[in-house]
Amino acid sequence: MVVIPAFCLNCCSRQLIQQFLGTVLLLYCFRCVRSIIRSVSVDLNNDASLLIDIPDALCERDKVKFTVHTKTTLSSFQKPEFSVPRQHEDFIWLHDTLVETEDYAGLIIPPAPPKPDFEGPREKMHKLGEGEATMTKEEYTKMKQELEAEYLAVFKKTVQVHEIFLQRLSSHPILNKDRNFQIFLEYDQDLSVRRKNAKEMFGGFFKNMVKSADEVLISGVKEVDDFFEQEKTFLLDYYSKIKDSTAKAEKMTRSHKNIADDYIRISATLNITMSFVSLQKVEGRVASDQELKLTELLRYYMRDIQAAKDLLYRRARALADYENSNKALDKARLKSKDIPQAEEHQQQCLQKFDKLSESGKKELTSFKGRRVVAFRKNLIEMAELEIKHAKVRSSIQLYYICFIMCTNELQYAWGICKILCEQI
C-alpha cells in the first residue's frame, strides 16, 4: 500500500492520497470528500459528551480499514480522545450483538451498514487492463478517470454509511451506554477474536427466528393497541413503496452515469486535453452526487424502516408469547398443576410485552420525526444543488454560444460544447 503526496483538487492543500493498484486515485483530500457529501440523517454529532467520526480510511484489495475517532467527556472511557482501526466485519459484529441483546428488544436498532461494494470499479479495472493494448492513449486516460471517479463515489458512500451507523448509536440515550459499543470504540486490539466467540455463542439463532417468523406473525396477531395497529399498516405499506422508489431511483442514477460515460467517449474522440476535462469532471461528479443524495436517502430509510419493522415483529412475538402464557395458565389451573410457575411465566411475559410496547411507542414516534427532518434536509439540499448546477451550466453555455458566434474556432467550440453536455 503506497501512499504518495499530491494536491487536492478542491482546496489545493497538500494531502496524502492513496494509490489504488498503481493508479493515483483520490482527487480530493479526505476533508473535502466529506464536505462534498452531507450526512443522510440529521446532525447527529451534536452531543459533545460523545463525538464520533471516521476521519480516514484505507482500501486494500478487498478490505476497507476505517479509522474510528472518538472524542468524549464521559468518565466511562479511559481517555478523552482516541482512534482505533476497524473493519466492516467489526461493525456487523456490533450490530448483531445489539440486535441479540434482550434488553434492547424494544428499541429500533440502527440498520447495519452495507458491505462496501467495489464490484463496479473492479470490473472497470479489468476492462482497462484487458483493453490497454487496443485503446488509444486518450481513451485509456478517459477510462482511467472514469474508474477513479467511480471508485471515489463508492468509497465516499461506504464511509458515510459506516459513520452514520456509529453516530446513530452515540446519539441514542440507551444504546450509547452499551458495553460492546464502548469496546468497539476503545479496544485497541483486533476485534476478530471477539467476533468469532460471539458467532459461536449466538450462532445467529435470534436473527434467523426473526427472518422466518416475519409476515405470518405480524399479520396473524390481533393488535390490542390502536397506535401499533396504525403503525403496522403504515410501515408495511410504506416499506414496499420506498423499496420500489429506491429501485427506480437507482435506475435513474445509472442512466445518468451512462450519459456521462457517452460524453467521456465523445470528448475522447475530440482529443480534449486532460486538465480541462478534469475540471469539468469535478462539476460533473458533484452534479451526479446530488442524484445520489436522493437515492441514498431512499436507500437508507428503506433499511431504517426494516429496522422499525423488526421492532414490531419482536413486540408481536412478545404479544404472542403473552397470549400463549395465558393459555398455559388456564390449562394449569384446569389441571391444578404447576400453577405458580405458569403464573410467574405469565407475569414475565406481560412485563416484557408492556416494556416493549412502551419503548416501542417512543422509538417509533421519534423515528417518524427523524425521517421527516432528514427528508426535508435532503430534498432542500438536492433542489438547491440542482438549481446551482443548472445556473452554472447555463451561464457556461451562454458564454460559449457568444464565443462561437464571434470566432471561427469551430473545432474548439465543438469540443467545448461536448464538455458542457457532460454536466447534464
Add this chain to the structure above:
Amino acid sequence: MFVLLCFQSGPASLTTEDLSTNANGPKQASLFDDDPDDLFAEATEEVSLDSPDRDVLLSDGPSPAITPMTPPTSVITPRIGHAHDDMFTHSSFDEFCCVLWLNVVFLVPGDGMNAYMAYKVTTKTSMSLFKLREFSVRRRFSDFLGLHSKLASKYLHIGYIVPPAPEKSIVGMTKVKVGKEDQSSNEFVEKRRSALERYLMRTVKHPILLKDPDVLQFLESSELPRAVSTQALSSAGLLRMVNKAADAVNKMTIKMNESDAWFEEKQQHFENLDVQLRKLHASVESLVLHRKELSMNMASFAKSAAMLGNSEDHTALSRALSQLAEVEEKIDQLQQDQANADFYFLSELLGDYVRLITAVKGVFDQRMKTWQKWQDSQMMLQKKREAEAKLQFNNKPDKLQQAKDEIKELEMKVQQGERDFEQISKTIRKEVGRFEKERVKDFKSTVIQYLETLLQTQQQMIKYWEAFLPEAKAIS
C-alpha cells in the same frame, strides 16, 4: 458572477445568416477561376480535427472553467476580414439563395406495397433561373433517388461533389405502409422528411448543381417521369452494385504518382475525418439511446415517488413528495425533448457528413481514374509510335498511313486526357474548398442551435426546481 460577453470582437453581428449560401449568377465564374488561395487555406486550418493549435488553446492550466478564455486576437481579426471579402467577391448578395423546405403530405393509398409517401417540396427564390418566386410540387422518395443518380452520372466523373441521397429503408417504410399509426413510424417519417430536406438543400446550395436542368425540373415541374431504375431489386440496381464492386477492386490496383502534395494531404485529411466522424456518430447515437432511457426511468421514478407520497402520513412531507414526483415528470419530458434535439441536430448531422465524406473520397477516386485513363492512352500512343517506326523500317506504305492516322487520333486523346486530368484536379480543389467552408458553416450553425436547446433545457430545469424548493422548505 458569471462572465458573459467578455470580448468585443469586430463585427459581433456576424451571425450565420450573414455567411449564408452564395448566390449564383454570372459573377460566379470569378469565384472559381483564380482561387484566392487564402480563402481555402483558412478553411482547411479551421477544420482539421486534430490541429495541434487546439490543444495549446485548451490547456490553460488549472484555472476554473469560468475564467474568460479569450482566444488570441490574431485569430479573430484576419478571419473576419476574410469573411467580409467573402461576401463581396461572391458578388450578388442581393440575389439571395434559393430556400426550400419539405412537408410530408400523406400516404398515397395503393394496394399493399404500391402505396407511397408523397412529399410536398416548396421552393422560395428570387433567382431569375426560376419562372416563379414561390412554388411547390409533389414528389416521392424514388424521385429523389432518381435525381441523385442523374446528377451523379453527370458530375461525379468530372470532380464535383454530389451530395448523397438518404438511404433506402425497406423495413421502416413497410411499417408505415402497413398503416401503423405509432410512435416509431411517425419518427421514421419525420426522420426521412428531414433527411430529404437536408439533401435537397445541400444540392441546391451547390452553385453548379443548382443550374442543372434536372434539378430545375425536379423543383419546378408538376409531373416527373418515374425513376424506375432506383428500385433496389431492379436490373439497374444490380448493375450499380456490380459497378461499385469493380470500382473497389480498381482502386486497389491503381498506383498513382502523386505529384501534387495538396492532394495527398487532402486525402489523408479526409481519411482521418472519416474515422473520427464515424466514431463520433456512434457515440452520439449511444447518447441518444441513453437519454431516452433516462427519460423512461425518470417517468417511472416519478410515478413511484407519487405513490410514496400518497402513503406518507405526514401531510407536508406527503405533499412535498408528490411535488417531487411532478418535477421529475416534467424534467423527464424535458429530457425526451433534449434527446430529440440530440438526435436531429447532432446525430443526423454527423450521419450526413459521414456519407458526404464518402462522396468526397469518391471524387478523389475519379481523379485517379482520369489519371489512369490518361496514362493508358499515353502508353497506347507509345506503342503505336513504336509500331509506326517498325512499319517505316519495313516499308509498308498502306499500313503506315493507317498507323499515322491512329497516332494522330491517339495524340489528341492523350491531349484530351491531360486536359481532363488538369480540369478535374482544378475542379476538385475548388470543390474541396467549398465543401470545407460549407462544413464549417453547417457545423457551426448546428452547434449553436444545439447549444441553444441545451440552454433552454437548463433554464426550464431551474424554473422547475425553484418552484419545488419552497415546498421542500415547507415541511415542518
